Amino acid sequence: xxxxxxxxxxxxxxxxxxxxxxxxxxxxxxxxxxxxxxxxxxxxxxxxxxxxxxxxxxxxxxxxxxxxxxxxxxxxxxxxxxxxxxxxxxxxxxxxxxxxxxxxxxxxxxxxxxxxxxxxxxxxxxxxxxxxxxxxxxxxxxxxxxxxxxxxxxxxxxxxxxxxxxxxxxxxxxxxxxxxxxxxxxxxxxxxxxxxxxxxxxxxxxxxxxxxxxxxxxxxxxxxxxxxxxxxxxxxxxxxxxx
Amino acid sequence: xxxxxxxxxxxxxxxxxxxxxxxxxxxxxxxxxxxxxxxxxxxxxxxxxxxxxxxxxxxxxxxxxxxxxxxx
Numbered sequence: 286x287x288x289x290x291x292x293x294x295x296x297x298x299x300x301x302x303x304x305x306x307x308x309x310x311x312x313x314x315x316x317x318x319x320x321x322x323x324x325x326x327x328x329x330x331x332x333x334x335x336x337x338x339x340x341x342x343x344x345x346x347x348x349x350x351x352x353x354x355x356x357x358x359x360x361x362x363x364x365x366x367x368x369x370x371x372x373x374x375x376x377x378x379x380x381x382x383x384x385x386x387x388x389x390x391x392x393x394x395x396x397x398x399x400x401x402x403x404x405x406x407x408x409x410x411x412x413x414x415x416x417x418x419x420x421x422x423x424x425x426x427x428x429x430x431x432x433x434x435x436x437x438x439x440x441x442x443x444x445x446x447x448x449x450x451x452x453x454x455x456x457x458x459x460x461x462x463x464x465x466x467x468x469x470x471x472x473x474x475x476x477x478x479x480x481x482x483x484x485x486x487x488x489x490x491x492x493x494x495x496x497x498x499x500x501x502x503x504x505x506x507x508x509x510x511x512x513x514x515x516x517x518x519x520x521x522x523x524x525x526x527x528x
Numbered sequence: 529x530x531x532x533x534x535x536x537x538x539x540x541x542x543x544x545x546x547x548x549x550x551x552x553x554x555x556x557x558x559x560x561x562x563x564x565x566x567x568x569x570x571x572x573x574x575x576x577x578x579x580x581x582x583x584x585x586x587x588x589x590x591x592x593x594x595x596x597x598x599x600x
Contacts, residue, residue, distance in 0.1 A: 411567055453563065
């Protein structure tokens with residue numbers, strides 16, 4: 286049986302990605318950070334699908350915590366076949382007023398976490414001679430976005446990292462790809478002022494926001510056998526919002 | 529003993545006959561690239577319980593044997 290580890294998986298998009306990969310038959314490692322997150326509920330829901338699941342608490346911005354998480358994953362399930370780098374935060378603000386800690390926090394949680402997780406998962410994947418790494422980028426990592434210099438830098442960083450690592454370890458049958466969502470309908474975007482929301486949706490050729498399922502479909506595809514010849518790719522899932 | 533174990537690890541990893549590996553073999557002559565070297569070093573670290581910090585300076589089997597002897 287294959288194992289998938291999803292960072293930031295106790296809630297939001299990460300939770301849906303975990304559930305979707307459970308549907309595909311993977312045993313799941315639910316990484317989470319805060320005790321108040323419903324990681325136990327996520328694990329219980331995954332187990333209902335007939336696969337195994339564990340939750341591991343780790344701050345993915347911390348090198349040694351991630352090392353311990355990967356070790357525990359392999360000790361528990363025997364392998365790490367799919368790594369989904371999903372954990373991320375925003376600290377939006379205009380550059381001229383942005384606090385240094387808000388830049389650093391976003392880079393550490395969004396980008397350094399990808400280094401940490403790949404750094405500690407890749408040695409296992411090299412030994413297995415197979416692996417799939419999928420990192421969540423963003424449309425703003427490609428297009429840029431005022432008010433998000435920190436966030437878009439972290440996401441563009443993930444794209445460069447993805448392409449470089451894909452070149453490095455392709456010979457070991459490990460694929461490394463990114464998914465770049467556009468405007469995804471979530472409780473956060475539902476809370477936007479109606480006019481702003483309509484403006485964004487009107488600028489999308491497919492005339493709707495993305496769903497979490499749209500994102501999960503892309504991740505499940507890149508994890509699947511059908512995507513075995515795809516590496517170093519950034520898969521935009523944005524309704525044509527940016528091409 | 530150290531040499532035999534190293535030769536065995538290289539032979540396994542590179543799928544070459546252990547008899548084709550000698551103390552004088554350079555990694556280049558064995559067609560070991562940088563990524564192969566990373567994998568070999570990981571196995572050696574596990575086998576000898578050492579940490580190899582500067583693998584890029586090691587050019588031959590003899591270098592590796594000496595490194596393990598000095599750091600074990």
